[in-house]
Amino acid sequence: MNRSQFPDDFLFGVATSAYQIEGHKFGGAGSTHWDTFAATPGNVVRAEHGQLACNHYHNYEADFDLIAAAGFDTYRFSISWARVIPDGFGAVNQDGLDYYDRLTDAMLERGLKPAATLYHWELPSALDDLGGWRNPDIAKWFGDYAEVIMNRIGDRMFSVATINEPWCVGWLSHFLGAHAPGLRDIRATARAMHHILCAHGTAVNRMRDMGLKNLGAVCNFEFSNPTDETPENVAAAARYDAIYNRFFMGGIFHKKYPDLVLEGLEQHLPKGWQDDFDVIGTPVDWCGINYYTRSNIRAAKGAWPNLDTVEGPLDKTQMGWEIYPEGLYEFIMRMHNEYTKGIPIYVTENGMSNADVVANGEVNDAARIAYLESHFDAAKIAIAAGAPLAGYYVWSLMDNYEWALGYEKRFGLVHVDFETQVRTPKNSMKYFSEALRQKIK
Numbered sequence: 001m002n003r004s005q006f007p008d009d010f011l012f013g014v015a016t017s018a019y020q021i022e023g024h025k026f027g028g029a030g031s032t033h034w035d036t037f038a039a040t041p042g043n044v045v046r047a048e049h050g051q052l053a054c055n056h057y058h059n060y061e062a063d064f065d066l067i068a069a070a071g072f073d074t075y076r077f078s079i080s081w082a083r084v085i086p087d088g089f090g091a092v093n094q095d096g097l098d099y100y101d102r103l104t105d106a107m108l109e110r111g112l113k114p115a116a117t118l119y120h121w122e123l124p125s126a127l128d129d130l131g132g133w134r135n136p137d138i139a140k141w142f143g144d145y146a147e148v149i150m151n152r153i154g155d156r157m158f159s160v161a162t163i164n165e166p167w168c169v170g171w172l173s174h175f176l177g178a179h180a181p182g183l184r185d186i187r188a189t190a191r192a193m194h195h196i197l198c199a200h201g202t203a204v205n206r207m208r209d210m211g212l213k214n215l216g217a218v219c220n221f222e223f224s225n226p227t228d229e230t231p232e233n234v235a236a237a238a239r240y241d242a243i244y245n246r247f248f249m250g251g252i253f254h255k256k257y258p259d260l261v262l263e264g265l266e267q268h269l270p271k272g273w274q275d276d277f278d279v280i281g282t283p284v285d286w287c288g289i290n291y292y293t294r295s296n297i298r299a300a301k302g303a304w305p306n307l308d309t310v311e312g313p314l315d316k317t318q319m320g321w322e323i324y325p326e327g328l329y330e331f332i333m334r335m336h337n338e339y340t341k342g343i344p345i346y347v348t349e350n351g352m353s354n355a356d357v358v359a360n361g362e363v364n365d366a367a368r369i370a371y372l373e374s375h376f377d378a379a380k381i382a383i384a385a386g387a388p389l390a391g392y393y394v395w396s397l398m399d400n401y402e403w404a405l406g407y408e409k410r411f412g413l414v415h416v417d418f419e420t421q422v423r424t425p426k427n428s429m430k431y432f433s434e435a436l437r438q439k440i441k
C-alpha cells in the first residue's frame with residue numbers, strides 16, 4: 001500500500017478506546033459496569049480489567065510520538081464518561097476534563113486530527129444501577145455528558161462520533177451476555193438497542209446546537225454468510241444480517257427498523273418507540289464502518305432468531321475470526337448505496353489480532369501486514385466504484401485490553417509488554433512509516 005494509491009485528501013489513522021488503554025484507576029474516574037463485570041468470575045479471561053491497561057494516562061505523549069513518527073494523519077480515541085462525570089450525571093471531575101484537554105493539545109501539537117468517540121463501552125456504575133441502556137433517561141444523561149465534555153474540547157475536534165458499535169452495546173451485551181452488563185434477556189436487548197439510538201440522536205442534536213461540526217455514527221458490521229443455499233439457512237443468514245448490520249443503520253438513515261428484526265423484538269420495544277425516529281434519524285455528517293470478519297450462519301431450532309454461528313473454512317486470526325476482505329467492500333458499497341447516499345464514509349476500525357512476540361527487539365507480524373493489505377485493496381475497489389471513502393483507521397495503535405478476552409489478544413501496530421509497559425513498534429508500524437512517508441496534507 002502506498003498513500004499515492006488513495007485520493008489526495010484521504011486520511012490514515014489509528015484507533016484506540018479509553019478503557020482499553022488509559023488505566024482507569026488514575027485521575028478520579030468513577031466505577032464502571034466493566035469494572036464489576038470483570039470482577040465477577042467467569043466473565044473475563046483471568047478476571048483481567050482495565051485499571052492499569054497500557055497506562056496511556058501517563059504515557060500519552062510518547063504514544064502520540066509513535067503515531068506521528070509513522071506519518072498518520074489522525075487519531076481516533078474515546079472519552080471515558082466516568083472519568084468526566086464519575087456517576088454519569090451530576091458532579092464533574094475537573095481532573096478528567098483537564099486530562100482530555102491535555103490529550104487534545106498533545107495530538108494537535110503533533111499534527112494529528114483528533115477524532116473523538118463519546119462512548120466506547122464503559123458505562124458509569126451509577127447509571128447501570130438505574131438500568132443503564134434499558135432506562136429511557138439515558139438519552140438525556142448522554143446528551144448532558146456530550147455537552148460537558150464538548151464544552152471543554154469540542155472547539156479542537158476534527159470529528160466526533162457518538163456510540164461505538166451499537167450492536168455490541170445492545171445485542172452482545174444484553175442478548176448474548178458476553179459484555180457488560182452481561183444480560184441475556186430479549187426485553188432488555190430491545191430496550192437497550194432502541195435507547196442507544198435515542199441517545200445517539202440526542203447527543204448529535206446537542207452538539208449541533210453547540211456549533212460542532214463533523215458529527216458521525218460508527219457501526220460494526222459482520223458479513224453474514226449462509227452455510228449453504230438451502231432456503232432455511234439463507235433465511236437465517238438474512239435474519240442475522242438484519243440484526244447485526246441493518247437495525248442501527250435503518251434507524252439512523254431510514255427512520256425505521258427492518259421487519260426481520262421487528263418480528264422478534266417489536267413486542268419488547270418500549271411504548272411509543274415509533275415516535276422516536278425524528279431524534280434517532282437526526283442527520284449526521286459522516287458514517288463509520290468497523291469491519292473485521294464474516295460469520296457462517298445456519299438455521300437452528302428454538303426461539304427467535306433461530307440460528308447458529310458455525311466455524312468456517314477460511315484462514316483465521318488469533319481471535320478465530322475468518323479473514324474475508326470482500327466483506328469490507330460489500331459494506332462500504334451497501335452503506336453508500338442504501339443508507340448514507342453521498343456523505344463521507346470512514347473505515348473507523350479494521351485490523352487483526354496476532355500472537356505477536358518480541359524477538360531480538362523486533363516483532364515480525366507479516367500476517368497483520370497481509371491482512372491490512374488485503375483490506376486496503378477492498379477499500380480501493382470501493383473507491384474506484386464511486387464510494388466516498390474518506391479515511392481509514394487501523395485498530396489498534398497498540399496491544400490493549402481486549403474486553404472479555406483480557407490482554408492475550410494482540411491487535412496493536414505497537415507491541416506492549418504489560419509487565420514493564422515497554423512499547424515496541426511492530427513491523428506493521430514500520431510498514432506504515434514507509435507507506436505514509438510522503439505526508440501530503
Ligand code: IFM
Pocket residue numbers: 017020165290349395401402411
Ligand atoms: O477491541 C475491540 C474494540 O474495542 C471495538 N471493536 C473491535 C475491537 C476488536 O475486537
